[in-house]
Amino acid sequence: MNQNTIQVNALESEAIYIFREVVAQFEKPVLLFSGGKDSITLVRLAQKAFYPAKIPFPLLHIDTGHNFPETIEFRDNLVKELNVELIVRNVQDNIDAGIVKEETGRYASRNMLQTETLLGAIEEFGFDACIGGARRDEEKARAKERIFSIRDDFGQWDEKNQRPEVFDMLNGRIDLGQNVRVFPISNWTELDVWSYIEKENIKIPSIYFAHVRATFLRDGFIWSADDKIVYRDKNEKVDYRLVRFRTVGDMSCTAAVLSEASNIASVVKEIRGSSISERGARIDDKRSESAMEKRKQQGYF
Numbered sequence: 004m005n006q007n008t009i010q011v012n013a014l015e016s017e018a019i020y021i022f023r024e025v026v027a028q029f030e031k032p033v034l035l036f037s038g039g040k041d042s043i044t045l046v047r048l049a050q051k052a053f054y055p056a057k058i059p060f061p062l063l064h065i066d067t068g069h070n071f072p073e074t075i076e077f078r079d080n081l082v083k084e085l086n087v088e089l090i091v092r093n094v095q096d097n098i099d100a101g102i103v104k105e106e107t108g109r110y111a112s113r114n115m116l117q118t119e120t121l122l123g124a125i126e127e128f129g130f131d132a133c134i135g136g137a138r139r140d141e142e143k144a145r146a147k148e149r150i151f152s153i154r155d156d157f158g159q160w161d162e163k164n165q166r167p168e169v170f171d172m173l174n175g176r177i178d179l180g181q182n183v184r185v186f187p188i189s190n191w192t193e194l195d196v197w198s199y200i201e202k203e204n205i206k207i208p209s210i211y212f213a214h215v216r217a218t219f220l221r222d223g224f225i226w227s228a229d230d231k232i233v234y235r236d237k238n239e240k241v242d243y244r245l246v247r248f249r250t251v252g253d254m255s256c257t258a259a260v261l262s263e264a265s266n267i268a269s270v271v272k273e274i275r276g277s278s279i280s281e282r283g284a285r286i287d288d289k290r291s292e293s294a295m296e297k298r299k300q301q302g303y304f
Contacts, residue, residue: 011198015048018187021150022052024173025132025185026059032132032185033090035121036062038074039251040207041136041188044196046081047205048187049134061088063133065120067113068095069232069254077208092124109221109234114253125182134185140192152184193249194274201267211270213247213262224258 025032034049036042049058064078082089094116097103103116125133137148149165151173188196200207217228219239226233228241232254235241246259247270264270 007198008202011195011202014188014191014195015051015199017190018045018048019052021173021185021187022049022134025134026053028173029132029183031128031130032060032134033063033128033130034058034060035133035135036064036078036089037136037251038064038070038078038208039136040196040200040211041138043081043205043207044199045134045136045187046085046087047199047203050085058085058087060134061090063090063092063124063130065117065124066091066093066095067117067253068093069113071208071210071227071248071251071254071257073208073210074251077206081206090124090128092120092127094120096120097123109236111234112253112256114256130182132183132185134187136188137184137186138191138193138196139189148184148186148189150186150189152186154182154184155180194271197267197271197274201271207267208251210248210251213245213265215243216246216259217241218244218246218259225260226258227254230254 034042034045036046046058046062049060053059062082066075078089094103094113097116097120098105103119105116106112124130139148152165191199199205218225219228219235219241220226221235221239225244225246226235228235234255244259244261245263247262247264248257248259250257262273264273
């Protein structure tokens with residue numbers, strides 16, 4: 004058994020322990036599911052944590068309406084295969100109700116509009132623990148998170164008020180109105196996730212593998228031109244390129260990368276040699292130096 008396998012096995016054991024602690028300490032947990040590799044990995048870990056019983060909590064997808072079609076198709080197939088409950092709440096409903104205002108212009112995105120929809124769903128169903136796939140290596144604001152991260156009764160996060168977590172002691176005690184965001188793969192890296200997907204032979208959306216796609220260039224990034232969601236100037240030329248997506252978010256803020264990695268093994272090899280973070284292709288993180296931290300303080304996952 005090589006060192007990487009030993010590490011992945013240890014991370015798996017830690018994540019399974021966290022899942023079981025969530026179910027033991029909270030009354031109404033939910034798994035936040037985006038259809039991306041990290042949330043898919045969480046589903047596999049939840050299966051293992053509670054086998055042979057089914058996953059004992061629903062999946063919640065906050066649908067921007069601007070998701071990649073491949074991701075939505077994968078989501079629907081997965082929940083049908085596993086026979087788990089899926090709750091979907093749509094950003095479009097809040098736009099129609101005038102609760103949030105849609106952005107316009109060449110950098111418009113619905114990604115930031117997810118916060119109100121998420122907070123509304125938490126209140127609607129009374130969820131006290133929301134399990135997600137955030138990892139500390141992704142972005143500096145996420146590096147400040149604990150595994151059990153408290154949100155106040157307004158859904159806000161205070162980075163200066165974090166509980167200590169020593170010797171894997173997870174404190175799930177919360178006051179009325181509070182809830183907890185839980186990060187079972189907080190200590191994993193992008194490479195760890197892909198190594199686990201390879202080890203477990205987990206199915207993932209085809210968008211993660213190299214494919215020929217209609218794209219255009221803007222600001223040094225490669226954007227999908229397969230739809231009418233991503234704003235494109237008339238002078239931005241469409242070309243077909245061999246690309247894949249390292250991260251899957253709102254189409255209007257997620258760029259592709261040139262790649263020939265057509266299977267999991269080649270993706271793992273590619274990531275080993277990469278010097279750029281996977282969120283380097285997420286434009287929503289680049290609006291300011293503290294973009295992610297501000298969104299988290301407002302209630303973003």
